[in-house]
Amino acid sequence: MPFIEAVNLHKTYRLGRVDVPVLRGVDLSIEKGECLAVLGASGSGKSTLLHLLGGLDRPDREPTARILHEGRALDGLSARGLDDFRAGHVGFIFQFYHLFPELTVLDNVVIAAMVRAGASYASVRAQARARAAALLDTAGLGHRLRHRPSELSGGERQRVAIARALINRPEVLLADEPTGNLDRATGRRILEFLEGVRARERTTVVMVTHDPSIAERADRVVTLEDGRLARPA
Amino acid sequence: MYQALLTRRYLSSKVMPLLASLAVMLCTAMVLITWSVMGGFLERLLSAGRNVMGDVAVSWGTIGFAHADDLIARLEKHPDVAAAAPMIETFGLISLPGGRTEPVIIKGIEGSSFDRVTGFAEALWWKPVAKPLASDQEGVDIRLRDENRRVLGRMHADGLAMMASPDPVSGRDWPDPRPGVVLGIELSRYNIRDGDSGTYTPGAPIVKTADGRSDVQRSLILPVNGEVVLNMMPLDSSGRPLGGLDAVTRAFPVVNEFRTGLYEIDKGTAYVELSSLQRALRMDAARRIVPRPQGERAAPAFRIETDPSTGEERIVRTEQEMIDDPARVTHVLVRAKRAPAEGGDPRALALVVRQVYAQFADDHAGKVPAAPGTVLAGGHARIAESGNAVAIRTWEDQNRTFISAVKKEIGLVLFVFTFISITAVFLVLAIFWSMVSEKTREVGILRAIGASRRGVAFVWLAYGGVIGLVGSALGLAAATVIIRNINPIHDWMGKTLGLYAWDPQVYYFSEIPSRVVPLHAAIVFVGGVASCVLGALIPAMRAARMDPVRALRWE
Numbered sequence: 136m137p138f139i140e141a142v143n144l145h146k147t148y149r150l151g152r153v154d155v156p157v158l159r160g161v162d163l164s165i166e167k168g169e170c171l172a173v174l175g176a177s178g179s180g181k182s183t184l185l186h187l188l189g190g191l192d193r194p195d196r197e198p199t200a201r202i203l204h205e206g207r208a209l210d211g212l213s214a215r216g217l218d219d220f221r222a223g224h225v226g227f228i229f230q231f232y233h234l235f236p237e238l239t240v241l242d243n244v245v246i247a248a249m250v251r252a253g254a255s256y257a258s259v260r261a262q263a264r265a266r267a268a269a270l271l272d273t274a275g276l277g278h279r280l281r282h283r284p285s286e287l288s289g290g291e292r293q294r295v296a297i298a299r300a301l302i303n304r305p306e307v308l309l310a311d312e313p314t315g316n317l318d319r320a321t322g323r324r325i326l327e328f329l330e331g332v333r334a335r336e337r338t339t340v341v342m343v344t345h346d347p348s349i350a351e352r353a354d355r356v357v358t359l360e361d362g363r364l365a366r367p368a
Numbered sequence: 369m370y371q372a373l374l375t376r377r378y379l380s381s382k383v384m385p386l387l388a389s390l391a392v393m394l395c396t397a398m399v400l401i402t403w404s405v406m407g408g409f410l411e412r413l414l415s416a417g418r419n420v421m422g423d424v425a426v427s428w429g430t431i432g433f434a435h436a437d438d439l440i441a442r443l444e445k446h447p448d449v450a451a452a453a454p455m456i457e458t459f460g461l462i463s464l465p466g467g468r469t470e471p472v473i474i475k476g477i478e479g480s481s482f483d484r485v486t487g488f489a490e491a492l493w494w495k496p497v498a499k500p501l502a503s504d505q506e507g508v509d510i511r512l513r514d515e516n517r518r519v520l521g522r523m524h525a526d527g528l529a530m531m532a533s534p535d536p537v538s539g540r541d542w543p544d545p546r547p548g549v550v551l552g553i554e555l556s557r558y559n560i561r562d563g564d565s566g567t568y569t570p571g572a573p574i575v576k577t578a579d580g581r582s583d584v585q586r587s588l589i590l591p592v593n594g595e596v597v598l599n600m601m602p603l604d605s606s607g608r609p610l611g612g613l614d615a616v617t618r619a620f621p622v623v624n625e626f627r628t629g630l631y632e633i634d635k636g637t638a639y640v641e642l643s644s645l646q647r648a649l650r651m652d653a654a655r656r657i658v659p660r661p662q663g664e665r666a667a668p669a670f671r672i673e674t675d676p677s678t679g680e681e682r683i684v685r686t687e688q689e690m691i692d693d694p695a696r697v698t699h700v701l702v703r704a705k706r707a708p709a710e711g712g713d714p715r716a717l718a719l720v721v722r723q724v725y726a727q728f729a730d731d732h733a734g735k736v737p738a739a740p741g742t743v744l745a746g747g748h749a750r751i752a753e754s755g756n757a758v759a760i761r762t763w764e765d766q767n768r769t770f771i772s773a774v775k776k777e778i779g780l781v782l783f784v785f786t787f788i789s790i791t792a793v794f795l796v797l798a799i800f801w802s803m804v805s806e807k808t809r810e811v812g813i814l815r816a817i818g819a820s821r822r823g824v825a826f827v828w829l830a831y832g833g834v835i836g837l838v839g840s841a842l843g844l845a846a847a848t849v850i851i852r853n854i855n856p857i858h859d860w861m862g863k864t865l866g867l868y869a870w871d872p873q874v875y876y877f878s879e880i881p882s883r884v885v886p887l888h889a890a891i892v893f894v895g896g897v898a899s900c901v902l903g904a905l906i907p908a909m910r911a912a913r914m915d916p917v918r919a920l921r922w923e
């Protein structure tokens with residue numbers, strides 16, 4: 136059984152009266168521990184696919200689609216169940232880091248643990264803070280825990296975002312052009328950091344990019360074209 | 369959890385919400401100050417009555433009714449009644465030594481029974497005191513001074529007895545104690561009230577004794593041997609002026625002064641010893657000669673008789689009758705065992721008094737006025753006012769129009785101010801609306817890391833709640849400080865800006881009420897917090913409804 140299985144994903148955005156089909160029957164299966172790269176032109180629907188896989192959005196009702204994580208169907212989950220799924224099983228990483236500007240670096244990481252633990256956070260507080268500090272330390276930010284995101288460089292911010300995505304030990308990391316906003320050298324360091332993390336934490340990674348040279352580093356590459364997946368030539 | 373973290377961080381890094389807090393502070397402070405001052409005014413108005421007339425008064429015009437002793441004895445047997453006292457109330461003119469003549473309400477009382485009903489001993493101003501008044505922080509009160517202790521002690525005893533003892537030092541050289549008068553402290557205008565300390569200093573020049581010390585006894589209240597002259601109009605038991613329209617004039621030495629805090633009363637009332645007032649007004653026990661009644665109609669006192677033998681007409685007296693007229697009083701004042709402040713209800717006591725009076729009137733049928741009936745009003749029995757029965761009234765009944773006007777006014781002002789405070793709700797709404805827009809992407813991140821819609825809404829509600837808490841707490845603190853010091857603040861405003869908002873002539877009390885009722889503070893506090901949460905509600909719902917994907921794409 137594949138770790139993640141997506142069958143017949145359709146996603147249509149409605150712009151006024153016009154339907155804009157973005158995904159038109161995507162089938163995808165990902166093995167546990169695999170690093171998959173999704174290539175595709177801008178606007179091809181890569182982010183959309185990632186959001187569907189992470190349960191941040193739902194595919195069209197018609198025709199029937201399925202997304203299974205270790206055999207568990209996301210469409211069977213309630214809104215609340217989907218929230219909990221995101222909190223516990225998925226880590227999102229975005230191109231523009233998406234940190235909370237008012238929180239310190241440490242709190243930006245810890246907040247994901249807070250969201251996950253909910254009312255019982257008090258009992259895991261010390262553990263969560265220790266793990267956040269350790270993750271930031273491996274990211275080379277151990278001395279900047281009290282800084283604000285605005286005081287960090289782009290690469291440093293992305294490392295904070297990766298630490299946040301990892302704090303709850305997710306089974307899958309969904310990275311949406313994690314290096315898209317960085318220069319080549321910094322981007323490479325981020326990718327190396329992600330690879331190190333993947334090796335250590337044994338997470339499955341799905342990474343979206345439009346840069347074939349980055350996709351090369353993945354175990355497998357798929358390409359989105361016309362709303363469907365195609366093997367690269 | 370994360371809501372608390374975000375709220376804390378937002379609070380310390382954003383200026384707009386602090387402005388909202390400030391608005392909430394101003395609104396809560398405004399409402400609480402108004403409520404405290406007006407509510408305090410009402411409360412004082414209601415409780416001041418106890419120092420003037422006890423809880424309930426039985427009264428029968430200016431003519432008065434007899435057998436008050438019996439009524440008092442019956443009343444005092446009732447378990448709800450703490451004490452009862454006779455009183456005569458009449459109008460007159462007072463001539464003060466400076467040549468000033470003022471209209472005055474003259475009340476005849478017995479010091480000791482009046483004290484039991486109204487706490488008269490406490491109301492007497494000139495007495496030795498051990499502790500300065502709360503408002504007298506510098507201890508300027510001359511009653512605190514040791515050298516005045518002995519004199520003040522005697523003045524207090526004299527005041528309570530309503531008798532001026534002879535005293536060679538002050539030049540009072542009559543042989544026995546003489547009935548005296550106790551004036552309201554604002555009446556003579558010889559005392560200068562100090563607004564800051566709430567104390568009085570005799571305004572008459574302080575007389576020095578031979579060894580150079582100030583002679584307080586000679587200087588207090590009125591100049592040496594101060595007497596005032598009371599002019600009043602006696603009426604007979606049927607209400608006709610006695611002795612034509614000539615006023616009765618009596619001079620009384622001033623033995624002390626009293627202060628109830630009710631400016632109108634302190635400025636316009638003089639207490640005289642009861643029996644001497646009875647005598648002056650011819651309300652004491654007397655034997656009256658009246659024409660013997662002929663059938664239904666009262667006979668004229670004289671009739672013209674024609675001598676049958678001479679045919680001459682002459683004037684002869686009709687047959688006469690001697691009637692024993694017992695002493696009369698116009699009021700019997702009753703004090704309840706339980707003060708209104710402790711949950712006692714003067715209205716309930718009035719009904720008790722009515723019942724006792726009805727029995728009393730039965731037993732003295734034809735000799736005392738009838739008892740009033742009762743009516744049902746709003747599901748409660750109330751005493752019916754009627755022209756041919758005695759009036760049994762509480763303080764609130766006596767001042768009904770005024771007190772209910774004050775009550776209505778408080779409700780109205782609070783309504784208006786609360787309505788104005790709704791601006792705060794819209795202010796919070798507007799500020800939060802723009803903050804939610806500004807933080808759309810963060811809402812998206814929260815959803816991406818697993819926060820529920822409800823959790824996101826709660827971020828904003830908690831934030832609104834905290835702003836409400838901060839604003840209301842500051843508002844309450846500010847209001848408390850202002851209310852506690854409202855009198856000094858008012859005096860200061862008067863002195864430096866010429867702004868006097870509180871006129872004792874208008875508001876009855878010489879001081880502005882300065883107490884915060886904890887319950888009112890709690891209500892205002894909860895209201896302040898609730899209005900902020902209410903203001904945050906719509907923006908919070910908007911944040912909760914956002915599509916996380918769109919929120920993340922937000923530029």
Ligand SMILES: Nc1ncnc2c1ncn2[C@@H]1O[C@H](COP(=O)(O)OP(=O)(O)OP(=O)(O)O)[C@@H](O)[C@H]1O
Pocket residue numbers: 148149150155157175176177178179180181182183184345917918
């Ligand atoms: N909420 C939306 N409403 C309408 N159209 C949308 C919405 N979200 C995405 N789209 C459209 O769907 C298409 C795919 O968007 P998506 O963000 O998935 O592309 P992408 O492959 O990630 O592009 P990029 O490489 O530029 O990030 C785009 O044409 C976009 O305009």
Ligand SMILES: [Mg+2]
Pocket residue numbers: 181182183311
């Ligand atoms: Mg994209």
